[in-house]
Amino acid sequence: MLNQDRTRQATAASPAPNPNPNSKWFEPARARVKRVIWLFMHGGPSHVDLFDPKPELRRLAGQRVPDSFGVVKTRRKVAANPLLGPLKPFRPRGQSGLEISDFLPEIASHADDLCVIRSMHGDSVNHPQSVYQMNTGSILMGRPSVGSWVAYGLGSENENLPGFVVLPDPAGGLKGGPPAWGNGFLPASYQGVTMRAGEQPILHLQPPAGFTASQQRESLRFAELLNRRHLAARGNDDQLAARLDAYELAFRMQTAAPELVDIAQETAATQTLYGIDQPHSRDFGQRCLLARRMIERGVRFVQVYSGDTNGWDAHSDVLKNHTQHCLATDRPVAGLLQDLKNRGLWDDTLVIWGGEFGRMPMSESGKGRDHNPWGYSLWLAGGGVKSGMAFGATDPIGLRAVEQPVHVRNFHATLLHLLGINPQRLAYYHNGLDERLIGPTDDVDIVPEILA
Numbered sequence: 001m002l003n004q005d006r007t008r009q010a011t012a013a014s015p016a017p018n019p020n021p022n023s024k025w026f027e028p029a030r031a032r033v034k035r036v037i038w039l040f041m042h043g044g045p046s047h048v049d050l051f052d053p054k055p056e057l058r059r060l061a062g063q064r065v066p067d068s069f070g071v072v073k074t075r076r077k078v079a080a081n082p083l084l085g086p087l088k089p090f091r092p093r094g095q096s097g098l099e100i101s102d103f104l105p106e107i108a109s110h111a112d113d114l115c116v117i118r119s120m121h122g123d124s125v126n127h128p129q130s131v132y133q134m135n136t137g138s139i140l141m142g143r144p145s146v147g148s149w150v151a152y153g154l155g156s157e158n159e160n161l162p163g164f165v166v167l168p169d170p171a172g173g174l175k176g177g178p179p180a181w182g183n184g185f186l187p188a189s190y191q192g193v194t195m196r197a198g199e200q201p202i203l204h205l206q207p208p209a210g211f212t213a214s215q216q217r218e219s220l221r222f223a224e225l226l227n228r229r230h231l232a233a234r235g236n237d238d239q240l241a242a243r244l245d246a247y248e249l250a251f252r253m254q255t256a257a258p259e260l261v262d263i264a265q266e267t268a269a270t271q272t273l274y275g276i277d278q279p280h281s282r283d284f285g286q287r288c289l290l291a292r293r294m295i296e297r298g299v300r301f302v303q304v305y306s307g308d309t310n311g312w313d314a315h316s317d318v319l320k321n322h323t324q325h326c327l328a329t330d331r332p333v334a335g336l337l338q339d340l341k342n343r344g345l346w347d348d349t350l351v352i353w354g355g356e357f358g359r360m361p362m363s364e365s366g367k368g369r370d371h372n373p374w375g376y377s378l379w380l381a382g383g384g385v386k387s388g389m390a391f392g393a394t395d396p397i398g399l400r401a402v403e404q405p406v407h408v409r410n411f412h413a414t415l416l417h418l419l420g421i422n423p424q425r426l427a428y429y430h431n432g433l434d435e436r437l438i439g440p441t442d443d444v445d446i447v448p449e450i451l452a
Contacts, residue, residue, distance in 0.1 A: 024425055025153055031420025032384025032452070034157070035295045036150065038303045038352040039288075039333060041325070042131070042174055043311030046318055046359035046369055047377035048398035050326075052118050053090035053099045056396035057361050061085030065362060069399060074360060075125045078370050083397060084363035087319045096388025103326045106334035107353075112388040113337060115380045115450050119392025119401035122357060122373040122408045127175035127313070130356035130373055133408050135180040137437050144184035144428075146412060147301040149437045151190045152428070153421050158298025161260065165294055166192040166303045167287040173309025181303060185430040192303065195261070195290065260297055263289050273339060275331030285332035292339055295349055312355055316368040337381060347383045350418055354378030361397040375401040378411070384418040386452050406447055409438050414446040 048054050062082050065072055072079040088102040093111030100108040107114075124130045129139035136143040144152070151163030166181045174180060181192030263271070263286060274289045275281030284306055291302040306312070306329050314321035333353065340346045358376025359369035375394035381387070393403035413423040416437065424442060427434040438444040 023153070025422045025427070026420055027422050028420055030417050030422065032348075032418045033350040033382065034348045034419070035299070036147075036301045036350045036352065036415070036419070037291045037295060037336070038147075038301070039329075039336075039354075040134075040303055040305045041312050041329070041353065041355040042169065042305050042307030043127070043313035044130075044355045044357045044359055044371055044376075045312045045325075046314060046322060047118070047372075047375075047394070048359065048361055049087050049318060049322060050101045050103055051116050051377040051379065051390075052358075052394060052398055053101075054086060054361070054394075054396060054398045057083060057398055058085040060397065065397065065399070069395065069397065072362075072399065073125075074362070074370055076364065076370055078360060078362050078364045081362045081364065083361050084318070084367070084369060087322070094388060098388055098390060103322055104330050106330040107337075110334055110337050110381070113381045114389075115385040115387060116377055116390045117379065117392055117406050117411070117447075117450065118377050118390050118394060119403060119405045120354070120358075120376050120378050120408070120411065121401045121405055125357075125371050125373055127356060127371075129176075130371075131174065131176040131180050134354075134356045136182075136184065137409060137412055137439060141176070141179045142182075142184055143435075144186045144190070144437070145181045145192060146415065146437065147181060147192050147303060148183045148186050148190040149416075149426060150301045150419060150421075152186050153416075153426050154300055154419065156298055156300055161294070161297060161299050162193040163300040164190065164192045165291075165299050165301070166194045167290060167305065168194060169305045169308050169311070170283060171308030173311075174305060174307075175309070185435065186428055260293055261290065263293070270339065273335040275335060278331070280327050281329070281331045284329050285335065288332040288336045289339075292336060292343075292345070296343065296345065307355075313371075314359065314368050315370065316365045318359070318367060318369055321368075340382065349382045350384060350415070351381045352378070352415075353381075358398075361399055372399070375399060375405075380450070384452055385450050389450075391447070391450050404449070409444045410447055413438050413444050414450070417446045418451075 048057060060083050064080060064082060086101070090099040090101050093100050093108045096112045098111040098114060098116065100111055122130055122133050124133060124139045132141055133139045135145045147164035156163035168174060183191040266289065271277060274285035276285040276289065287304050291304050294302050306325060312321065312325050337351065340349055354377070357371055357373040360372045364370045375398060391404060392401060392406055394400060395402045416423040416426060423438045423444065427436045
């Protein structure tokens with residue numbers, strides 16, 4: 001496989017990214033996991049209602065934010081609104097005693113597997129910019145996503161499947177759109193490949209009726225010959241070279257992908273584990289199951305999105321919104337964690353759960369909450385991280401990260417570290433600069449306290 005990769009790269013004059021793990025940024029001593037499943041809760045789940053218990057917020061509910069918390073900046077004029085207490089009880093769970101809300105009873109049963117970061121913070125109060133930052137490291141559109149960086153840095157373990165796959169919410173409407181999983185200035189072959197749940201996860205996967213595999217192979221071989229000549233006559237443009245590789249991958253996927261997306265092969269017990277037998281959790285359960293099947297077959301990075309245009313964006317009624325979305329995702333997520341253990345994938349797979357930001361402790365429209373990028377929660381599970389613990393803290397009402405704050409850049413650096421990638425060395429030369437996921441500065445540290 002590596003020889004084939006080198007042969008393909010040698011046909012393009014411009015330096016193509018090397019997926020060989022002997023590259024200058026791969027450090028085996030760092031590597032704790034081989035692959036990642038990122039469960040992205042689009043819209044901003046409320047940390048103070050799910051993973052960050054705040055007794056003081058409950059005590060002060062109905063009152064204005066005390067002056068001792070300083071000036072409160074919000075997108076809307078909600079700073080003067082009364083505080084809204086946690087909407088469901090938090091309870092100590094498992095042997096660790098990690099407190100998790102009754103909104104998520106199934107995930108709560110895996111409390112001893114979770115590493116909850118309660119001190120995440122970012123730089124934008126708006127959805128698109130925060131979605132971009134969480135996915136690409138920048139609030140600006142056009143930079144490579146984390147999955148693209150990982151695929152560029154490590155490649156896929158299966159040459160018949162992409163290194164980076166995205167399973168969007170079928171209702172659509174991600175704020176910021178597909179650039180959230182785009183390749184930016186990296187070659188186009190590292191773009192996130194989108195798939196769907198249901199009977200046709202990949203459109204146009206089957207060749208036309210009456211068109212045999214050998215005929216298609218000959219057709220593609222002739223097209224490749226013409227494309228290579230076209231490429232050579234135009235200065236070996238790396239985007240054209242990436243497009244040729246994409247055609248090759250598409251052909252190989254026609255052999256590998258039908259079996260990959262056929263979840264009917266799974267037992268009834270497995271489908272029940274993921275909540276596929278229930279109408280409210282069927283869709284997200286199917287996509288979580290597809291994610292497991294993908295990483296099992298060598299896909300390096302899979303993102304699964306929950307939430308349409310508004311998703312978890314509970315401006316008017318947190319209880320109604322989060323009841324709906326927790327019901328749709330709780331069983332599938334817990335099922336995924338259990339299934340990874342059952343299949344021996346736990347120790348070298350990292351699972352991430354979180355959104356682009358959290359929500360304010362003040363009320364909005366009486367029963368809702370506005371966006372909060374200054375302090376929110378995200379959790380990790382699986383290989384490489386400590387379990388049954390909470391790291392960092394927001395202030396007593398959940399407004400700002402105050403203890404061991406973790407910026408998005410630090411989170412990205414830690415994620416790369418867990419995969420064995422040196423975040424300072426992983427770079428791509430673009431417009432005269434060595435561009436990196438973590439940005440231009442060298443003072444972006446990992447979070448060693450959460451590493452197992």
